[in-house]
Amino acid sequence: MSQTAIIGAGVMGETLLSGLVRAGRRVDHLLVGEKRPERAQELEERYGVAVVGNVEAATKADTVALVVKPQDMGEVLEEIAGALRPGQLVVSLAAGITTAFIESRVPDGVAVVRVMPNTPALVDEGMAAISPGSHCSEEQLGEAEALMGSVGKVVRIPERQQDAVTAISGSGPAYIFFVVESMIEAGVHLGLPRTTATELVIQTLVGSGKMLRETGTHPTVLREQVTSPGGTTAAALRELEVHKVRAAFLAAMEAARDRSRALAEGS
Numbered sequence: 001m002s003q004t005a006i007i008g009a010g011v012m013g014e015t016l017l018s019g020l021v022r023a024g025r026r027v028d029h030l031l032v033g034e035k036r037p038e039r040a041q042e043l044e045e046r047y048g049v050a051v052v053g054n055v056e057a058a059t060k061a062d063t064v065a066l067v068v069k070p071q072d073m074g075e076v077l078e079e080i081a082g083a084l085r086p087g088q089l090v091v092s093l094a095a096g097i098t099t100a101f102i103e104s105r106v107p108d109g110v111a112v113v114r115v116m117p118n119t120p121a122l123v124d125e126g127m128a129a130i131s132p133g134s135h136c137s138e139e140q141l142g143e144a145e146a147l148m149g150s151v152g153k154v155v156r157i158p159e160r161q162q163d164a165v166t167a168i169s170g171s172g173p174a175y176i177f178f179v180v181e182s183m184i185e186a187g188v189h190l191g192l193p194r195t196t197a198t199e200l201v202i203q204t205l206v207g208s209g210k211m212l213r214e215t216g217t218h219p220t221v222l223r224e225q226v227t228s229p230g231g232t233t234a235a236a237l238r239e240l241e242v243h244k245v246r247a248a249f250l251a252a253m254e255a256a257r258d259r260s261r262a263l264a265e266g267s
């Protein structure tokens with residue numbers, strides 16, 4: 001069995017680590033590189049995984065997953081480049097960072113795959129989009145697909161779509177949680193106990209998500225089924241249109257896409 005290293009074990013690094021462990025990956029086939037000593041200790045205690053220096057992780061692993069912030073990527077690549085060798089696979093989960101950026105900092109023959117994951121991977125319901133770099137074989141892309149497939153769904157996309165994907169599914173869970181928070185607050189304003197409002201909103205979200213996935217029916221049709229002529233839903237949706245919520249979603253996701261592009265330029 002090949003060795004996989006995860007360099008940068010914050011929110012997303014631990015999400016991947018925990019998913020691999022849940023999927024049955026032996027911890028002695030995993031290595032972690034993590035800068036903060038207290039975090040390293042926490043992960044060693046929680047998973048029994050070896051936390052080692054980045055250079056050791058990169059040397060021993062066949063697949064190296066880079067899960068540091070985009071701003072830290074240059075420093076990490078500089079540190080591990082000398083330890084990398086042709087045939088290894090580097091999988092980057094960082095927003096904005098292009099395969100060309102990584103390829104220009106690692107030895108020739110190291111394959112690179114760019115991934116945009118999301119946090120529902122923590123409950124094996126992740127959505128990841130993967131794009132191969134310029135010297136990545138079908139087998140190596142398949143390895144990255146299997147890595148992310150252990151924590152959810154995976155799609156292959158051209159790299160030029162990665163900034164848009166980051167805006168939709170990468171950041172997407174935050175928008176959904178924002179809507180959930182807003183609906184709970186509204187319930188409290190309408191006089192419901194907070195616990196009741198929370199239970200109502202979460203189950204409504206889960207039920208609606210399940211309907212979308214299991215019926216395959218278009219969201220517009222599902223929305224129309226809830227909207228009785230002259231009824232309560234029509235009254236609410238009219239307010240959302242008056243407040244330009246649809247336009248706000250478009251502007252928000254354009255801003256996220258633009259921020260992903262800017263991260264590639266190091267800002």
Ligand SMILES: NC(=O)C1=CN([C@@H]2O[C@H](COP(=O)(O)OP(=O)(O)OC[C@H]3O[C@@H](n4cnc5c(N)ncnc54)[C@H](O)[C@@H]3O)[C@@H](O)[C@H]2O)C=CC1
Nearest residue numbers: 008009010011012033034035036067068069070094095117
């Ligand atoms: N949190 C999210 O929802 C998503 C995050 N991502 C990407 O994942 C990457 C990580 O994001 P988060 O986990 O949220 O950030 P985070 O800040 O929680 O984790 C980053 C980790 O990297 C460690 N680190 C920093 N420099 C290091 C170095 N030189 N060597 C070893 N470890 C180092 C930090 O100590 C920290 O534990 C980012 O590039 C982000 O764009 C992608 C999709 C979703």
Ligand SMILES: O=C(O)[C@@H]1CCC=N1
Nearest residue numbers: 094095166170171172
């Ligand atoms: O906010 C961010 O930059 C990262 C990338 C996608 C989700 N979180």
